[in-house]
Amino acid sequence: MFWEVLSSMAGPLAGRPSRLVAIVLAVLLGGCSMLPWQSKQAEDDTPSALSTAGDNGTEAKARTGFTVTVEGPDEARELLDKHLELQRYRRLDDIGAAELSRLMVAAEANARELLGTLGYFTPHLVLELRDTPAAKTPHDVLIRVDPGPRTKVVKTQVDFAGAIASDAAADEQRERIRSGWSLGPGREFTQQGWDNAKTLGLRAMTAKRFPTGSVQSSRADIDADTATARLAVTYQSGPAYRFGPLVVRGAERYGVVGPSRIARLPTGEPYDQQKLLDAQERLASSGYYDSVFLTLDTSAGNPEFAPVIAQVREAQMQKVVLGVGFTTDSGPRVSVDHIYNQMPLLGWRAVSKLSIERDTKLLNTTWTGLPGEDGWKWGSLAQLKREQSGTYDVDSGRLRWGRSKSEGRIDRALFLQYDYAVPSGSDLPATAEPAASAVSANWNWTGRYFDDNANPRRGWGLALELGAGYTLSGQRLPFTRMYGRWMGVYPLGRVAEGDAPALARQSRIALRAELGAITAKEAAQIPSTLRFLTGGDTTVRGYAYQKIGTVDASGATVAGRYLAVLSAEWQRPIVWNGQVTPFESAVFVDAGNVADKARELSKPKVGVGAGLRWRSPVGPLQADVAYGVDVRKFRLHLRLGVTF
Numbered sequence: 001m002f003w004e005v006l007s008s009m010a011g012p013l014a015g016r017p018s019r020l021v022a023i024v025l026a027v028l029l030g031g032c033s034m035l036p037w038q039s040k041q042a043e044d045d046t047p048s049a050l051s052t053a054g055d056n057g058t059e060a061k062a063r064t065g066f067t068v069t070v071e072g073p074d075e076a077r078e079l080l081d082k083h084l085e086l087q088r089y090r091r092l093d094d095i096g097a098a099e100l101s102r103l104m105v106a107a108e109a110n111a112r113e114l115l116g117t118l119g120y121f122t123p124h125l126v127l128e129l130r131d132t133p134a135a136k137t138p139h140d141v142l143i144r145v146d147p148g149p150r151t152k153v154v155k156t157q158v159d160f161a162g163a164i165a166s167d168a169a170a171d172e173q174r175e176r177i178r179s180g181w182s183l184g185p186g187r188e189f190t191q192q193g194w195d196n197a198k199t200l201g202l203r204a205m206t207a208k209r210f211p212t213g214s215v216q217s218s219r220a221d222i223d224a225d226t227a228t229a230r231l232a233v234t235y236q237s238g239p240a241y242r243f244g245p246l247v248v249r250g251a252e253r254y255g256v257v258g259p260s261r262i263a264r265l266p267t268g269e270p271y272d273q274q275k276l277l278d279a280q281e282r283l284a285s286s287g288y289y290d291s292v293f294l295t296l297d298t299s300a301g302n303p304e305f306a307p308v309i310a311q312v313r314e315a316q317m318q319k320v321v322l323g324v325g326f327t328t329d330s331g332p333r334v335s336v337d338h339i340y341n342q343m344p345l346l347g348w349r350a351v352s353k354l355s356i357e358r359d360t361k362l363l364n365t366t367w368t369g370l371p372g373e374d375g376w377k378w379g380s381l382a383q384l385k386r387e388q389s390g391t392y393d394v395d396s397g398r399l400r401w402g403r404s405k406s407e408g409r410i411d412r413a414l415f416l417q418y419d420y421a422v423p424s425g426s427d428l429p430a431t432a433e434p435a436a437s438a439v440s441a442n443w444n445w446t447g448r449y450f451d452d453n454a455n456p457r458r459g460w461g462l463a464l465e466l467g468a469g470y471t472l473s474g475q476r477l478p479f480t481r482m483y484g485r486w487m488g489v490y491p492l493g494r495v496a497e498g499d500a501p502a503l504a505r506q507s508r509i510a511l512r513a514e515l516g517a518i519t520a521k522e523a524a525q526i527p528s529t530l531r532f533l534t535g536g537d538t539t540v541r542g543y544a545y546q547k548i549g550t551v552d553a554s555g556a557t558v559a560g561r562y563l564a565v566l567s568a569e570w571q572r573p574i575v576w577n578g579q580v581t582p583f584e585s586a587v588f589v590d591a592g593n594v595a596d597k598a599r600e601l602s603k604p605k606v607g608v609g610a611g612l613r614w615r616s617p618v619g620p621l622q623a624d625v626a627y628g629v630d631v632r633k634f635r636l637h638l639r640l641g642v643t644f
Contacts, residue, residue, distance in 0.1 A: 065095040067137045072145030076115060076123075085110045086141065100129060100139060111143065117191035120147035121224040149227040151189040156181055157232040158201065161216055164237035169270075170209060177204045177235070189229040194220055198233055205235055207273040212238035212298050241271040241296065244305040250312045253342055254288060254370075261371040262286045263294075264407070265308055271296060276308065278408060283312065287349060288341055290315045317341055328638045329536045329545035331358030343367070359388040359545075368404075376405045379415075386424070389528050390549045391556035392432060396421040396529045402442075413444040417467075421527035429554040436525040440469025440481070448644060450489065455620050457508060460488040461644045471524050479520035481530055483563075486513045487644055504580045507572040514539070516563035517598070531559035532594050535605070537637045539565055540592040542607025542628030544635070549594045564601045565592030571613070584613040588624070605630045611637075 068087055070077045081087070086107040089095065095103075104127050115123045124146040132140045158178050164170045183189070183197035198215055205213040216236035222229050243266055248259045263279040266272075276294055283292040291313045296306055321337040335355040343350050352365040364383035371377040381400040386393060402415020420437035443466045450459035467481040491508045516532045536545035550560035569588035574581045588611070591604040609626030619641035627634050 065092045065137065066090055066100060066139035066141055067132075068141045068143065070143045070145060072143075073147060075118060076120070076145045076147050079114055079118065080111055080143065080145070083114055097129065097139065100141070104129065104141060107141070107143075111145070115145070115147055116222075118147070119150040119152075119189040119191075119229075121151055121222055122148040122227065124148060151222060151224075151227045151229050153183055153185055153187050153189050153231060154228045155230045156184050157230075159232070159234040160237060161234055162210070162213075162237035163240045164205065164210055164213070164235070167209075167240060170237075170240075173205070173208060177201050180204060183231065189220070189222075189231075194231065197231075201233065202235060205237060209240045209270045209272075210237040211241055211271055211273070211296055214238070239303040241298065241303045241306050243267050243269055243271060243275075243296075244300070244302070244307040246310055247297070247307045248310045248312060250314070252314055253317075254314070258288070258370050259283060259310060259312065261373065261375075262288070263310065264371070264375055268305075271306070279308075282406065283310065287339065287351070288315055289313060315339075315341055325640075326638070327537060328636055330360055333357045361386045371405070374405075375407060376403045378403055385529075389421075389546060390533055390558045392423045392428060392558065393425045394421050394528055395424050396527065398529070409448050411444075411446040413442075415442055415444075416440070417442055417469075419527045419529055421529045423528075429556070431553040432556070433528070433552065433558060434525060435473060436527045437472040438469050438479070438527055438530065439472060440467045440479075440530075442467040442481075446644075450644075453642075453644070455615060455642060456489045457506075458489050458491050460486070462486050463644070467530075471520075471526060474525040475521075475523055477521050477524040479518060479524055479526055481516075481518050483516040483532075484514070485644075487511070505573055505575060507570065510567075510569040510571055512565070512567040512569075514563060514565040514592070518561040520561075526561075528559040531561055532563035533557075533559050534563060534565055534592045534594055537624075537639045538643070540567075540590045540605055540607050541588070541609060541624055541637050542590065542626035542633070542635050543605060543631065548592060548605050550596050560594040560596050562595050562598050562601055563592070564604070565590070566604075567591070582615040584615070586611040586613060586622075586624070588626075590626070616640075 067090065068081075068084065070080045070084075072080075084107060086103055089103060108125055108127055111125055112123060115121075126142075126144040128142040128144075130140045130142055132138060158181060159165075160174060164174060180200070181197060182200055183193050187193070198218055202213060202215055214236050216234045218231075218233040220229055220231050245267060246256070246260050246263060246265050248256050251259060263283050265279045266275055269275075276296065280292055280294040283289055283294075289312045291311075293311045295309050295311075297309050298306060300307055318341070319339045321339070323333075323335040323337070325333040325335075327333070333355060335353060338350075338352045340350040340352075342348075346367075346369075348367045348369045350365060350367050353362065355362040362383070362385050364381060364385075366379065366381050368379040369377050379400075379402065381398065383396075383398040385396050385398075387396075388394075397418075397420050399418040400415050402413060404411070404413040404415075406412075416439070418437070418439050420435065422435040423432045444464070446461070446463040448459075448461045450456035450461060463485045465481070465483040469479060469481075471477050471479065488511045489508055490511070491503075491506045493506060514534070518526060518531060520526060533546040533549045534540055535543035535548040540548060547557060549557045552558050567588065567590040569586050571584055571586045574583040574585055588609060590607045593601050593604040595601050606629040607626045608629065609624055611622060611624035613623075614621045622637075622639050624637040625634060626637060
């Protein structure tokens, strides 16, 4: 276009070179104003950005056109300060009083609309334009707000359309959606509460059987004169879905059989979002995959047998993981893990670990196969360990062979085990217990019913261990070993399930209990690694790690045959300036003991103290200061994460 203009002008100006040059320069300079740096310069030269000279010739920044002052309840004031449309025009320093008056008319309607989202549909508003020549701005818009009564819900109607309306198997689901409606009669109406109620109801419907459900219609009838609201919503469920086959995408080494056995998707059963997430979690935590994402394919056209798409990325065949850590129980730690995801010939997964801590050295390897059709998988363990056990160091070894299964919240294991333990150290007295070894058959069961296993706020967990075996050192005598631990987290006070702010502020009581017993003749030489010690960060605080045990003939602390531990802890979120922080406070009392006779457990070691918790991105970081009543000493306990 530029060249066309020059061509059209070249003829008439051919005899006037100086005039032609002037025109070309003018066009070029005009075009420079379109360059990015020139546009920025032009913006900098606008009146709002220029400095103005005062009476003394110094420069001062231009004044803002006006300010907005809102007077009223905090909730209303914060809403209007943040969202009122009038706030957008404050930076216009050349706005006149007449134009500002017109903006105030629109601002009143906008303020009423915003207050309606909080449930105030009959507010009393007074807008006043004040001149403020002595201030930094020439005008101030004062808005006085009396929100009036907040609208309350007097009736709620929840209806259904689609398969859920006529499916007898969905009766319980419909009732659960209706009974769980969070904005029922008597509750205060807000737009956010209305939106949340609809979303929660939809979530409850799509979580089971009806993944393609939607809100078909919704209506909120507001009577401003009586400050009441009547709500109605209809959910369209769409068809009911059932799980079809697992379709794996991205698998190379393990094909389709391996992922299917690990995921254990309930093919043929009604769709359940939690079961889909559980299958995804099993695949992700198996170690065979770096990433896993499961989705129900609702576009396949067959709701009665809808395929589940598993998009996976397999982990590397071999991997080495280096780690460092620190606990007040064991001091600094360095570790090396080697992972072999498909061993030659056997095809099992091997995880080998070398860990060196202040008082513990560990070397072990765990081999596991893929699960069978029933979900059980074979596995083995070989381990060498040196640790401080009571007063002495103990060199120990362990071999294990058996089967295990993880299903939902429950882990099970059945295995044969060989153990040996040898007290060691240069200062080992002649009266120290001899080396011991044993073989045993064992059954383990663990159930976790927490809302969050890594950071529980409510729920409980139970672990049970039962074993029976024979000692292989000294006299060959039978023995049984029983151990159980329990933990419960119970919120204090009643809070509505949908009231997230109140739930976040809710304090709770955490209770723990451990019981252990070995029954055998007194002459039975049972390895110390099968007997019990306690004390430390996760047992009886205020005492050193595994320093609570029985006392032998030389006065040394050694492992005993009976164990009992009880703990109670009050946990409370820390609120600062009205906001919930990621920190929590805790006060606690722990009590426990170890003995060779059950009646000797009646005199427990007690620890009391207080602590601070930080909900870090990698898990709760816990710092406790505990006083050991029996040893009359304070001890600091640090640990990361909650393990059950």
